[in-house]
Amino acid sequence: MAQIRIDKASEHNNEFIFALAGNPNVGKSTVFNQLTGMKQHTGNWAGKTVSLATGEFMSDEGIVHVVDLPGSYSLLTDTPEEKITNNYIVKGKYDCLIIIVDATCLERNLNLVLQILSITDKAVLCLNFMDEIKKKGTTIDIDELSLQLGIPVVAVSARYKHGIKALINTAIEVSKGIRKTYKVNSICNSIEINGADYESVSNNISKMSKRITNTCVGNKGTVYGDFDKKLDKLLLSPITGIPVMLLVFAVIFWLTAFGANYPGQLLTLVFNYIKQWLNDLISIIGVGDTIRSILIDGIYTTVSWVVSVMLPPALIFFPLFAVLEDTGILPRFAFNLDRFFSKAGTNGKQALTMLMGFGCNACGVMGCRIIRSKKERLCAIVTNSFIPCNGRLPTLIALISVFFCTGTSEFYNSLVTTGILLAILIVAVLITFAVSYIMSRFVKNDESGCFILELPPYRRPQFIKVILLSIKDKVLYVLSRAVLVSAPAGILIWFLSNISIEGLSLLGYVSKFLNPLAVYIGIDGVVLSAIFLSFPANEILLPIILMAYSSGGVLTEYSSVAQLGLILSDNGWTWITALCTIILCVFHFPCSTTCLSIKKETGSVFWTIVSIFVPLLIGMGLCFAVNQLITLPV
Amino acid sequence: MVTCNLNELKAGESAYILNIDEHCYSKLRLLDLGFAADSVIMPVWQGNKRNITAYLIKGTLIALRNEDAGCINVFLK
Numbered sequence: 001m002a003q004i005r006i007d008k009a010s011e012h013n014n015e016f017i018f019a020l021a022g023n024p025n026v027g028k029s030t031v032f033n034q035l036t037g038m039k040q041h042t043g044n045w046a047g048k049t050v051s052l053a054t055g056e057f058m059s060d061e062g063i064v065h066v067v068d069l070p071g072s073y074s075l076l077t078d079t080p081e082e083k084i085t086n087n088y089i090v091k092g093k094y095d096c097l098i099i100i101v102d103a104t105c106l107e108r109n110l111n112l113v114l115q116i117l118s119i120t121d122k123a124v125l126c127l128n129f130m131d132e133i134k135k136k137g138t139t140i141d142i143d144e145l146s147l148q149l150g151i152p153v154v155a156v157s158a159r160y161k162h163g164i165k166a167l168i169n170t171a172i173e174v175s176k177g178i179r180k181t182y183k184v185n186s187i188c189n190s191i192e193i194n195g196a197d198y199e200s201v202s203n204n205i206s207k208m209s210k211r212i213t214n215t216c217v218g219n220k221g222t223v224y225g226d227f228d229k230k231l232d233k234l235l236l237s238p239i240t241g242i243p244v245m246l247l248v249f250a251v252i253f254w255l256t257a258f259g260a261n262y263p264g265q266l267l268t269l270v271f272n273y274i275k276q277w278l279n280d281l282i283s284i285i286g287v288g289d290t291i292r293s294i295l296i297d298g299i300y301t302t303v304s305w306v307v308s309v310m311l312p313p314a315l316i317f318f319p320l321f322a323v324l325e326d327t328g329i330l331p332r333f334a335f336n337l338d339r340f341f342s343k344a345g346t347n348g349k350q351a352l353t354m355l356m357g358f359g360c361n362a363c364g365v366m367g368c369r370i371i372r373s374k375k376e377r378l379c380a381i382v383t384n385s386f387i388p389c390n391g392r393l394p395t396l397i398a399l400i401s402v403f404f405c406t407g408t409s410e411f412y413n414s415l416v417t418t419g420i421l422l423a424i425l426i427v428a429v430l431i432t433f434a435v436s437y438i439m440s441r442f443v444k445n446d447e448s449g450c451f452i453l454e455l456p457p458y459r460r461p462q463f464i465k466v467i468l469l470s471i472k473d474k475v476l477y478v479l480s481r482a483v484l485v486s487a488p489a490g491i492l493i494w495f496l497s498n499i500s501i502e503g504l505s506l507l508g509y510v511s512k513f514l515n516p517l518a519v520y521i522g523i524d525g526v527v528l529s530a531i532f533l534s535f536p537a538n539e540i541l542l543p544i545i546l547m548a549y550s551s552g553g554v555l556t557e558y559s560s561v562a563q564l565g566l567i568l569s570d571n572g573w574t575w576i577t578a579l580c581t582i583i584l585c586v587f588h589f590p591c592s593t594t595c596l597s598i599k600k601e602t603g604s605v606f607w608t609i610v611s612i613f614v615p616l617l618i619g620m621g622l623c624f625a626v627n628q629l630i631t632l633p634v
Numbered sequence: 635m636v637t638c639n640l641n642e643l644k645a646g647e648s649a650y651i652l653n654i655d656e657h658c659y660s661k662l663r664l665l666d667l668g669f670a671a672d673s674v675i676m677p678v679w680q681g682n683k684r685n686i687t688a689y690l691i692k693g694t695l696i697a698l699r700n701e702d703a704g705c706i707n708v709f710l711k
Contacts (some may be wrong), residue, residue, distance in 0.1 A: 074666035105692065232679060335697050336682075336687075337686065339683060339686065450702035452664070454694065454697075455697060
């Protein structure tokens with residue numbers, strides 16, 4: 001979390017500090033982006049901004065620093081996010097507090113506004129989503145509202161950049177004291193934030209916001225719009241809700257798994273071309289063959305493999321997910337699935353973290369912040385890696401294609417692959433429920449209260465902005481992690497396979513050592529060592545296996561499914577080996593980046609270790625069971 | 635004045651909030667979200683097997699599980 005180190009106040013004539021506050025989901029981050037031009041990720045469900053973001057811009061009157069505070073419903077509650085906001089509003093240094101409010105639900109938003117106004121009057125009210133107000137035919141008497149609140153009110157439509165200039169000018173005028181504001185007595189007298197009975201304070205504020213809204217807002221029309229109602233009827237109905245949701249999941253899933261094929265192959269071609277060029281270059285420089293091999297066969301090959309496997313699905317999944325987020329549809333999924341998750345001892349938001357985990361387990365683990373209860377958050381974190389991430393999909397698809405697609409028609413094969421992948425996913429989800437159920441019996445109940453889910457209004461997603469942001473946010477993150485982690489992994493793998501003692505490489509020794517255990521669970525020593533060696537990044541599992549089999553000491557790609565099949569069957573693979581490898585690929589331990597995220601989010605080494613061993617033991621147990629069942633003489 | 639629990643309301647039936655039971659762990663949170671006395675509330679969508687319901691309150695849609703909604707008392711006009 002960023003510490004605010006801006007301690008210049010308005011003693012300097014041409015530097016200002018604006019702070020942005022408001023309920024979650026009112027477009028604070030959009031306003032922040034418009035002001036500072038800095039791209040910050042926005043998403044249409046409460047809980048997105050979890051740390052402070054700052055930026056600055058040049059105005060006519062001087063430099064303006066802007067602080068984007070996390071969304072808050074009240075100054076009196078104490079979730080970690082809201083504590084930051086509340087402390088800043090009460091104690092922080094700022095010249096003007098811009099309170100951003102969703103004009104389409106003014107009454108609820110006024111709760112926070114009125115609390116803030118009892119503390120400070122260095123504020124401007126920013127009425128956002130005025131375009132939607134206009135569409136509905138609703139009117140808001142801005143002058144009356146300003147009179148009642150004692151501060152200036154600016155009508156804004158942040159996503160179309162309307163009113164932003166007026167907002168900046170007004171905020172500067174307030175900062176400089178040119179625009180007078182005043183504390184409204186009736187607000188202050190009925191709110192004593194310290195020590196008063198919370199319930200009566202809340203009730204008073206509620207009455208006041210009702211009165212103000214009734215006075216200032218005309219032609220309200222239906223609060224809950226027709227379009228929203230129709231869409232929710234489809235998505236939330238007991239009959240159509242879950243099928244529609246499953247359809248959306250299936251489309252995302254299919255696009256990510258198969259849309260990435262051709263770009264992936266293209267990337268591999270490009271990287272190979274670069275590799276040859278690099279090889280030539282290094283020969284010219286002449287650093288000796290060992291170093292050349294470490295650099296090219298070790299580092300470059302590993303990194304380029306990871307990138308070509310990871311990047312195409314990430315470029316499809318994350319933007320898709322971000323667009324969905326922006327529409328406001330995701331809380332509807334949590335609503336539909338809550339009844340299953342509550343039986344398992346957690347809540348519907350876990351469905352969303354699992355969906356995030358499909359893109360990247362580390363991102364899924366971080367996303368668990370949206371779950372309020374500590375116990376439920378732990379369940380979601382520990383089980384997140386059961387969902388195979390984008391990095392593991394190509395491995396799964398390749399293994400399924402080789403051993404289970406025996407038809408001659410490509411279309412038929414792709415159906416079979418999809419079917420088996422879906423079956424794997426269903427098993428993963430069922431095991432998630434089972435483990436969550438067991439965990440929730442053992443973890444101490446922290447009584448953090450009811451499951452409250454806000455269903456925000458549907459908003460048309462700002463496609464281009466959201467897609468670009470998600471690429472910058474998520475895709476680049478996953479890419480940089482891949483590079484950072486796979487480079488050293490490449491060196492390690494190189495050493496393990498190229499350093500030989502008495503004719504056998506180190507990797508060979510490890511495989512030999514693990515072989516007895518491996519055979520017991522239906523695979524072989526090479527596969528088991530590869531599983532462990534894929535700890536840095538899941539993408540390198542298959543390349544390590546191939547490298548060990550081809551005993552060339554170099555990570556090998558395969559140019560066709562048939563070739564892959566040949567290499568594997570030459571090394572004793574049967575469909576049972578493939579099945580057990582698939583099981584272990586889904587259930588082993590989280591990758592290095594995910595483990596780091598788990599440690600960071602839970603703050604506990606114990607839970608990180610639990611997250612490592614639970615999937616591993618499940619994987620090995622399942623393989624053992626499958627192997628025994630199949631090879632048992634009937 | 636007829637009072638009942640929030641979870642006894644039928645979809646489309648609106649009522650006014652009376653109060654929230656003392657033992658409800660999320661009382662303060664609910665107050666923040668607008669479940670204050672005299673606010674109008676109406677169930678809009680009920681999940682399958684009626685275990686979670688979406689309520690329209692102060693212009694926003696908030697979903698609560700039925701057992702939790704039992705802590706909120708409402709009165710019909």
